[in-house]
Amino acid sequence: MEKVKSVILDGEEIHVFNSAIYLFETNTTVTLELNVIVSEIVTNKYKHVDNLIVEIELEDGRMINSIMSVTVMQGRLPQLHIFCDIDDLDEYKGLSILNENNSSFPDIEEGITLEEIRKVEMPLEDITLKLKLPIEQVEWLRKLKKKEVTDMMEEFLIYYRKNE
Structure with missing residues (x-):
């Protein structure tokens, strides 16, 4: 062929x-x-x-x-x-x-x-999370840009998966 x-x-x-x-x-x-x-x-x-x-x-x-x-x-x-x-x-x-x-x-x-x-080629997808957090953390998260939150979550998930 x-x-x-x-x-x-x-x-x-x-x-x-x-x-x-x-x-x-x-x-x-x-x-x-x-x-x-x-x-x-x-x-x-x-x-x-x-x-x-x-x-x-x-x-x-x-x-x-x-x-x-x-x-x-x-x-x-x-x-x-x-x-x-x-x-x-x-x-x-x-x-x-x-x-x-x-x-x-x-x-x-x-x-x-x-x-x-x-x-x-890794596909990227949007995800929406519903969390219940203390108001101080919510206010802090809302001040961040979407990219900052995305980068933070990505780092957290990499760290979490390595240590589970």
């Missing part, structure tokens, strides 16, 4: 942890399909996008440029499924051809963990 060197979505290169590119053949159509393991940040960015301008560079130097559809795949790791119909098989020589009878779909999640992905 061909290896993907880089993927650019709408002009932005994304970090690809693993991928599989292949042709999927049915009775009526052939589609170019690319499955990629990416960060949670990337899946969140593209989960509401239907079509993208995609540039795929293969390790053999070939470039594939197309407007393609994108969906977020459900699995244990964040994953995008990028695909488009194709007309000319000759343009894609060397790519594996799969169909619904193949049981040999590539497992691109093998050997990768969510922890490894998060070391490269």
Whole structure:
């Protein structure tokens, strides 16, 4: 199976942890399909996008440029499924051809963990805490900027997790 060197979505290169590119053949159509393991940040960015301008560079130097559809795949790791119909098989020589009878779909999640992905791109999320504190502490916290409270909580959580 061909290896993907880089993927650019709408002009932005994304970090690809693993991928599989292949042709999927049915009775009526052939589609170019690319499955990629990416960060949670990337899946969140593209989960509401239907079509993208995609540039795929293969390790053999070939470039594939197309407007393609994108969906977020459900699995244990964040994953995008990028695909488009194709007309000319000759343009894609060397790519594996799969169909619904193949049981040999590539497992691109093998050997990768969510922890490894998060070391490269850690998603940040907002959280709201409801606390009951003495009024003096509440007044002091309200005077702080959001970043100061965030930094303080992050340091506290790191310290707490190391010492539990």
